[in-house]
Amino acid sequence: MIEIINLSKDKPYKIFKNFYDSALIENQKSIEAISIASFNPRKNEVESRFVNLKYIINNEWTFFSNYESPKAMDFSSHSQISALLYWKRLNLQIRLKSKIYKSSKSFSDNHFKNRSIEKNALAISSFQSKETPSYVDVEDSYHKTLKKINIQTARPEYWGGFSFIPYYFEFWQGHENRLNKRHVFEQQDDKWIERILQP
């Protein structure tokens, strides 16, 4: 599930919400799984991974991560990203483009405070994407942290939200014989320019 609060009234958000509600009715699994593609200019490499989208508040989309992870490094040197949802039950892709930035500290603090101790222990104990001798070391480090922390433990500086406000939406619906429907919205000067694309 994605926590959707006070959603924007703009047309792409209305279309998004209709599809989201339909996907829920169809019991779409992993509805919050979103691929985030980033670019690292130093490595000259594109990279992508799925994360869990947690919030859409008005027009701002947020997920949480380690701030020293490779994707955080990518965002700090190239802030533009592509995000991609795929809801099989509707045969629907939603393609987004955006700039990305760290969420406010208070927002990250608040989200951290409301997560389970178990999840927070991992956020604290794991140096995301760093090499480890074995999975057993990952488990040991996690269980040591879990013993030490409690409900008062503060969010570590190296973990928090990333937020983005898309400037581009494509709703792509698969149809028979590849006659797919493609509906694009692109923001220009605070207006959404709407287009239909060939499949």
Add this chain to the structure above:
Amino acid sequence: MIEIINLSKDKPYKIFKNFYDSALIENQKSIEAISIASFNPRKNEVESRFVNLKYIINNEWTFFSNYESPKAMDFSSHSQISALLYWKRLNLQIRLKSKIYKSSKSFSDNHFKNRSIEKNALAISSFQSKETPSYVDVEDSYHKTLKKINIQTARPEYWGGFSFIPYYFEFWQGHENRLNKRHVFEQQDDKWIERILQP
């Protein structure tokens, strides 16, 4: 389904095949859906979209597309891509990085010849990702093409395969409390360097 032929015996391919067989047993839907993320240096933009992966032959992965589409333009100016599979039934992501190139003409010809006339009509009639006045125009153009073509119709120059041979694999398996398992293979001088990453 992905057509897998004479698969490489390298370790990441053996792991891949085990997961693939498990996903089939678990009746994973859209097992061939793969996100391809690309970079366009002129626009300075990352973009991503799902395509259908058609073949893995030895160590070469292939899907088909329009050669004048935006992704084809991206590939021609920045040949490195990130590819991403997600099989919910196994709670598994497979992350790949690679260079991408056009498949051989004979391979594309052969694949085209073996597709349905209906699919080929769309490959011919659609100028992928170009704007159209309406979806009705897309349908009209498709039905006109469908009347004209037959089983002898040759593949158009502007449609064919893209192939890639990954130099990087990550197998990411989700576990309770985010204690995810991450197993990486990176090719260096014809050897696969293996690492375990922190979650």
